[in-house]
Amino acid sequence: MKLTHIAVLAALSMTTLGGCATLGGIGIYSKATQTVRVSATGYGSTSHFDGYNNGQRRLMAMRASKLDAYRALAEQVYGVKIKGSTTVAAMVAQNDSYRIYVDAYLRGARVVSVTPMAEGNYETEVEIELPADFGQRIASSAARSSDNAARSMAYNSFYYAD
Helix, strand or coil, rough: HHHHHHHHHHHHHHHHCCCCCCECCCCCCHHHHHHEEEEEEEECCCCCCCCCHHHHHHHHHHHHHHHHHHHHHHHHCCCEEEEEEEEEEEEEHHHHHHECCCCCCCCEEEEEEEECHHCCCCEEEEEEEEEEEEHHHHHHHHHHCCCCCHHHHCCCCCCCCC
């Protein structure tokens, strides 16, 4: 009888403790449920265009801050493409020019807060939750795609890893 109680207790403890085990440093819960939250902040200021009344100026500043926040979020998620050139003459830099491109599709991003600031300016915070393996997913879809833009997006992405 005592031996039966010990065997049942041992089996029960193995089953219970087995749920706490990890596999390769990752818990046994599904990888699909793990997410990464990325947030960004944008700013907008009121315009002094005479064609707008005060309400329209305020709404345009709020919209500008929202768009700036989405742009900042897209930069974090997909990265930016930078093209630049420098002209050198007599071993001295004569001219520097840079162009920065952001091309992204953000689905599921949400506005967290819109905060009025001094002098009619606004601050907007947005966030998006991405799967933990987002970088691997976008890189594999770009590898299957023949579209150069998709490949460029994946290989220039902040989340891409070799």
